[in-house]
Amino acid sequence: MKRILIVYDTKGGSTWEIIGWIRDGAISQGASVDIKSVREVDNLDYDLIVTGSPIYGEQPMGSIINFLTRDDLTNKNIALFVVCFAGVFGLRNFMVRRYLDEMRSICKGHVVSMTSFDAATGPWRKLNREICYDYGREIAGAPVRRPKVVGTA
Numbered sequence: 647m648k649r650i651l652i653v654y655d656t657k658g659g660s661t662w663e664i665i666g667w668i669r670d671g672a673i674s675q676g677a678s679v680d681i682k683s684v685r686e687v688d689n690l691d692y693d694l695i696v697t698g699s700p701i702y703g704e705q706p707m708g709s710i711i712n713f714l715t716r717d718d719l720t721n722k723n724i725a726l727f728v729v730c731f732a733g734v735f736g737l738r739n740f741m742v743r744r745y746l747d748e749m750r751s752i753c754k755g756h757v758v759s760m761t762s763f764d765a766a767t768g769p770w771r772k773l774n775r776e777i778c779y780d781y782g783r784e785i786a787g788a789p790v791r792r793p794k795v796v797g798t799a
Contacts, residue, residue, distance in 0.1 A: 649692045653695060746761075
């Protein structure tokens with residue numbers, strides 16, 4: 647059974663909701679998942695440490711940046727994610743890549759995965775839930791589900 651720790655910080659609660667969906671997906675694959683705010687982390691004895699931050703003021707939260715520089719992350723497998731509205735406004739590739747690259751560049755661990763999620767509510771919420779759930783399945787070791795290619799006439 648894969649042991650996963652999800653480390654997060656949040657201000658408005660969107661990140662917390664997303665983490666719940668990621669957890670549910672990982673648990674569906676038999677993983678053991680612990681969730682801790684960045685201030686609660688006292689043990690890093692896990693197979694994977696998933697670290698997520700909402701984006702405020704065009705950057706990840708300082709508490710997450712500080713966490714990623716911890717010396718005890720050396721030789722740990724890390725998955726990074728950000729939560730932001732950039733995708734909703736069509737800026738996903740540029741902005742999100744910048745945020746994730748910044749996090750990866752200072753991370754003391756071995757980054758094995760990076761992704762982003764929309765903080766959107768309303769009509770995007772159901773799709774966002776499915777994406778987060780699938781990501782949880784993936785980090786727990788399930789095969790990645792790819793959309794079917796649809797031909798055009």
